[in-house]
Amino acid sequence: MEQFPPTGSPSSVWPPPPSNTPDESQSLRITLLMQYRSPVALTRWMIGFVATTVLLNISxxxxxLANPRRTSEAQDLTDISNLPRLIAGILFYVWIYRLYKNxxxxxxxxxxxxxxxxxLMCMLPIVNLYQPVVIFGEIWRASASQASVVQAGGRWKAVPFAPIIVCWWIAYLLYSLVIALNSRDVNSSSDPTSYLFIGLTSLISGILMIILAVRLSRREEIRHAEALTSLQV
Structure with missing residues (x-):
């Protein structure tokens, strides 16, 4: 039998929409969540090149240590480490972009x-001396789990800061400083102490970077899983 719309208000809709149609806010959340891209694979690639750089410097x-006179071989290993360090740096900026966009x-x-x-703030001279700490601090807080946000009074900006961010950044600045001094000093290639400082600062900053990268990626993945669960409830 053919159905006719009821005679009443001209704004009435016939047939009526289903009752389970999501509202506009939920539709927006779904649209945004579809733009999420897992940072896990990118994190693993970056960690791989960071670890390669550290291993070459430690080598x-x-x-x-085996023979203090083998400075030429040590210099070769240090020069080779520049390639994975460059690739890790490029992946680092892509990784920041992905985390922040998520x-x-x-x-x-x-x-x-x-x-x-x-x-850009992580690349510009002068401001890149402190902005990475600010940006990573914001990513850390903004990617906190729902339970952590509740404990912070419902405001993600009140989530406690992670000290590992400052520790990593100080270690990385020291590593960059040692690398810069080593490249400018022509006599450093024959000084075993310079390689010791490079290896030590590379090891510390590399380990802290790996820990931080894993934890930030995990936080975003947990936050993403919570968002999906809230939509299904």
Whole structure:
């Protein structure tokens, strides 16, 4: 039998929409979540090149410990480490972009910047001496689990800061300083002490970077899983 719309208000809809149609806010959340991209694979690639750089620098130290006169071999290993260090640096910026962009996909409001500007702040001279700490601190807080946000009074900006971020950044600045001094000093290639400092700072900053990368990626994955679960309830 043919159905006719009821005679009543001209704004009435016939047939009526299903009762389980999501509202606009939920539709927006779904749209944003579809833009989320897992950082796990990118994190693993970056960690791989960071670890390769550290191993090459440590190998240079071990060569000198076996024979302090083998400075040429140590220098070769240090020079080779520049390639994975460069690749790790490129992946690092891509990784920051992905982490920051995912925050928008996770419906985090009140961010100080956008992904492109966040990466730029980590590259510009002078400001890149402190901005990475600020940016990583924001990513750390914004990717906190729902339980952590509740404990912080419902505000993600009140989530406690992670001291490992500052420790890693100080270690990385020391490592970069030692590398810069070693490249400028022509006599450093024959000084075993310079390779020892490179290996030590590379090891510390590399380990802290790996720990931080794993923890940040895991936090975003947990936050993403929580967002999916909340939509299914």
């Amino acid at each position: 240079a130290v071990l060569v000198l 925050l928008t996909a996770l419906s985090v409001h009140g961010l100080k910047s956008i992904p492109g500007i966040a990466v």
